[in-house]
Amino acid sequence: MSTTATLPTHTAKKTPVVAHHFDDWTQQYDACVLGMWTFLVTEVMFFGGAIAVYMIYRWQYPMAFAYASQELSAPLGTFNTFILLTSSLTVALGVRYAHTGESRKVGWMLISTIVLGAIFLGIKAYEYYTKFEHNLAPLLNLPFDYAGPDPGPTKIFFGLYFGMTGIHALHMIIGVVLMALYIPAAFRNEYRDGNSLGIEIIGLYWHFVDLVWIFLFPLLYLVDRSLAAPM
Amino acid sequence: MTGEIASTTALPNPEREPKNYLNAAWTVRSWLLTVDHKRIGLLYLAGITFFFLLGGAAAGLFRLELMTPQSDLMESETYNKLFTLHGIIMIFFFLVPGIPGVLGNFLIPIMIGARDMAFPKLNLMSWYLFMIGGCFTLYVTVAGGVDTGWTFYTPYSSTYSNTYVMATAVGIFITGFSSILTGLNFIVTVHKMRCPGMTWFRLPLFVWANYATALIMVLGTPVLAITILLVALERGLKIGIFDPRLGGDPVLFQHLFWFYSHPAVYIMVLPAMGVISELVAAFSRNRIFGYKLVAFASLAIAVLGFLVWGHHMFVSGQSLYAGMVFSVLSMLIAIPSAIKVFNWTLTLWRGEVTFSTPMLYSIGFLGLFTIGGLTGLFLATLGIDVHVHDTYFVVAHFHYVMVGGTVMAYLGGIHYWWPKMTGRMYPEGWARFSAVLVFVGFNLTFFPQFILGYLGMPRRYHVYDEGFQVLNVMSTAGASILGIAYLFPITYLIWSLKYGPKAPANPWNAVGLEWMTSSPPPTENFTETPVVDFEAYEYHRNAADSHG
Numbered sequence: 001m002s003t004t005a006t007l008p009t010h011t012a013k014k015t016p017v018v019a020h021h022f023d024d025w026t027q028q029y030d031a032c033v034l035g036m037w038t039f040l041v042t043e044v045m046f047f048g049g050a051i052a053v054y055m056i057y058r059w060q061y062p063m064a065f066a067y068a069s070q071e072l073s074a075p076l077g078t079f080n081t082f083i084l085l086t087s088s089l090t091v092a093l094g095v096r097y098a099h100t101g102e103s104r105k106v107g108w109m110l111i112s113t114i115v116l117g118a119i120f121l122g123i124k125a126y127e128y129y130t131k132f133e134h135n136l137a138p139l140l141n142l143p144f145d146y147a148g149p150d151p152g153p154t155k156i157f158f159g160l161y162f163g164m165t166g167i168h169a170l171h172m173i174i175g176v177v178l179m180a181l182y183i184p185a186a187f188r189n190e191y192r193d194g195n196s197l198g199i200e201i202i203g204l205y206w207h208f209v210d211l212v213w214i215f216l217f218p219l220l221y222l223v224d225r226s227l228a229a230p231m
Numbered sequence: 232m233t234g235e236i237a238s239t240t241a242l243p244n245p246e247r248e249p250k251n252y253l254n255a256a257w258t259v260r261s262w263l264l265t266v267d268h269k270r271i272g273l274l275y276l277a278g279i280t281f282f283f284l285l286g287g288a289a290a291g292l293f294r295l296e297l298m299t300p301q302s303d304l305m306e307s308e309t310y311n312k313l314f315t316l317h318g319i320i321m322i323f324f325f326l327v328p329g330i331p332g333v334l335g336n337f338l339i340p341i342m343i344g345a346r347d348m349a350f351p352k353l354n355l356m357s358w359y360l361f362m363i364g365g366c367f368t369l370y371v372t373v374a375g376g377v378d379t380g381w382t383f384y385t386p387y388s389s390t391y392s393n394t395y396v397m398a399t400a401v402g403i404f405i406t407g408f409s410s411i412l413t414g415l416n417f418i419v420t421v422h423k424m425r426c427p428g429m430t431w432f433r434l435p436l437f438v439w440a441n442y443a444t445a446l447i448m449v450l451g452t453p454v455l456a457i458t459i460l461l462v463a464l465e466r467g468l469k470i471g472i473f474d475p476r477l478g479g480d481p482v483l484f485q486h487l488f489w490f491y492s493h494p495a496v497y498i499m500v501l502p503a504m505g506v507i508s509e510l511v512a513a514f515s516r517n518r519i520f521g522y523k524l525v526a527f528a529s530l531a532i533a534v535l536g537f538l539v540w541g542h543h544m545f546v547s548g549q550s551l552y553a554g555m556v557f558s559v560l561s562m563l564i565a566i567p568s569a570i571k572v573f574n575w576t577l578t579l580w581r582g583e584v585t586f587s588t589p590m591l592y593s594i595g596f597l598g599l600f601t602i603g604g605l606t607g608l609f610l611a612t613l614g615i616d617v618h619v620h621d622t623y624f625v626v627a628h629f630h631y632v633m634v635g636g637t638v639m640a641y642l643g644g645i646h647y648w649w650p651k652m653t654g655r656m657y658p659e660g661w662a663r664f665s666a667v668l669v670f671v672g673f674n675l676t677f678f679p680q681f682i683l684g685y686l687g688m689p690r691r692y693h694v695y696d697e698g699f700q701v702l703n704v705m706s707t708a709g710a711s712i713l714g715i716a717y718l719f720p721i722t723y724l725i726w727s728l729k730y731g732p733k734a735p736a737n738p739w740n741a742v743g744l745e746w747m748t749s750s751p752p753p754t755e756n757f758t759e760t761p762v763v764d765f766e767a768y769e770y771h772r773n774a775a776d777s778h779g
Contacts, residue, residue, distance in 0.1 A: 035353075152477035
């Protein structure tokens with residue numbers, strides 16, 4: 001954390017406006033970055049709770065979870081992982097351009113990140129759609145047709161699948177909206193002075209959302225692909 | 232019109248009070264959109280007092296019902312809804328946000344020599360989230376209530392209860408974010424906003440206690456959030472996460488719930504301990520005995536608090552070995568708690584003890600918290616817990632810690648800092664009388680419940696064996712005294728706003744940065760940023776200087 005909490009003075013050309021209750025810009029910068037990291041800790045505990053539930057049920061019903069996992073599309077999941085990792089690259093470049101004061105490039109990087117995020121969400125929506133089509137969405141008392149063994153725990157698996165990826169998608173939507181709010185400022189050339197704080201904060205958030213997916217992807221999609229089909 | 236008033240107050244009139252955070256602006260807008268941590272503290276005070284009265288009224292009603300063994304005032308359903316309402320309001324809308332929201336917000340920036348919290352707007356947002364969550368609870372109250380108990384055990388809460396579980400869950404979810412943001416703000420503020428010279432070991436113990444609390448808020452509350460969300464998904468979208476018909480595990484819900492809700496009792500009591508450290512030091516005119524031990528005890532309680540949740544589930548079908556581990560860990564937490572009690576007591580030793588109102592509350596706290604803590608050890612013992620589980624013994628234990636501990640400390644703290652917050656002194660005679668009345672009423676209410684529980688009266692029933700009636704009548708009588716005793720401070724504190732004598736900057740002759748600024752403080756807390764070259768609680772500094 002200490003490395004991120006240091007002010008990139010080498011690139012800061014002009015000190016931005018400091019809020020009234022801070023003594024100087026360094027204090028404000030450090031406080032905001034520490035605040036974001038603390039917030040991310042709460043997010044770790046939030047997703048951690050859901051992952052703990054998943055782990056306990058997978059330990060209780062290993063075969064049901066392995067077979068249920070095969071109903072998810074590994075190629076789509078892999079492609080989405082690729083998309084999201086790329087979006088992490090674009091947001092990281094955005095932070096870099098904010099450091100170097102290339103404000104317009106910051107804007108383009110935010111747009112790229114938003115587009116990649118939208119592609120991810122689109123594919124996710126398509127995956128949801130196919131689950132509904134195949135009656136594998138145990139929501140709202142919809143019909144649930146599953147020919148494999150243990151339909152009960154399989155329902156729990158799909159409940160967790162929708163719950164966890166749904167919360168993750170919600171986080172992505174929030175991230176996309178927040179980034180969209182920064183775009184006008186970027187094209188007004190407001191990051192020309194190396195005032196990167198806002199972009200760094202949103203970058204931290206976006207990287208975290210990526211990281212959650214890095215956990216969700218193997219947990220949900222890659223349980224045991226070598227298993228023979230149950231029927 | 233408001234502009235006119237503001238301009239007249241700005242005139243350099245020697246008759247008028249100097250500018251402070253209260254007379255800086257008079258409009259409703261200047262309160263509802265304030266980012267001043269002191270005003271936000273007062274906003275919390277208003278909200279919390281309201282919820283305290285509401286939760287207390289619910290308790291008064293069911294205590295009245297419990298006066299007789301048979302059902303006369305209400306049916307089981309109403310009774311269930313009342314104790315649920317009491318639990319939810321008192322825990323999520325009074326005990327958790329109480330001391331951090333009111334005293335923490337008001338004092339932490341002043342105590343560390345800062346002009347405000349690190350994130351003033353976030354601070355205001357916390358209050359709004361708290362109030363929005365509260366509105367959901369009010370809606371539930373008016374619409375017909377919820378009957379799951381404050382613990383929301385599945386599958387009753389997720390499948391069977393026909394009451395307003397969803398609205399309650401949403402309310403608590405939102406209030407949880409208020410708690411998370413408050414904790415985040417405290418952590419960043421204590422780390423980054425301390426004035427020059429204010430090192431970690433010069434921090435008042437109130438700040439240490441709230442810092443430890445903030446850690447629990449930040450680490451625990453999100454787990455409650457995801458747990459409530461899963462219950463809401465199960466109820467709303469019919470996703471079966473804890474549904475036994477699918478092979479789901481209701482006990483898993485209990486694990487997740489208590490993973491937050493046990494540490495949450497330390498969210499409720501740690502800030503109270505912080506208040507007591509301040510009061511005991513100020514009214515025995517001594518440095519807190521073993522300052523560092525007390526500071527680290529707060530952190531130890533915060534850490535250990537996360538490792539004991541299983542003691543709520545000794546009879547829930549948890550494995551015996553897990554039960555034994557949780558039993559031992561639960562006993563360990565008595566060590567830092569006892570360190571604190573011993574150190575407060577030793578602070579009194581050879582001190583110049585005066586029994587002003589805040590000190591009366593502190594002395595009450597020491598005794599009642601000790602009883603509450605020691606009976607906690609009984610409950611941590613596996614064999615005894617099987618006997619007294621879900622009886623009034625648990626109720627009495629919990630209330631000795633929460634009412635005897637937290638509420639006493641809260642009231643003591645409100646009295647101690649009232650001159651600083653409002654610039655007015657409260658009437659000491661009435662205040663002492665009320666403090667004694669609270670103590671008497673409290674013990675009469677809850678001590679009989681230890682005996683009731685030990686004799687086997689289960690909690691959460693409104694009809695009981697006739698043999699229990701005498702003790703129940705005592706408890707109800709005590710509750711009536713306690714209820715009246717709480718109305719006194721509310722009355723005379725409001726009275727003092729207009730008629731109380733003007734408070735000097737340091738009415739208690741206490742040390743600490745909050746006493747070095749005017750009462751009430753200016754909006755920016757200090758006219759110039761203080762530089763700290765003294766330790767916390769240096770009550771003998773001058774004496775030492777004169778000897779040296």
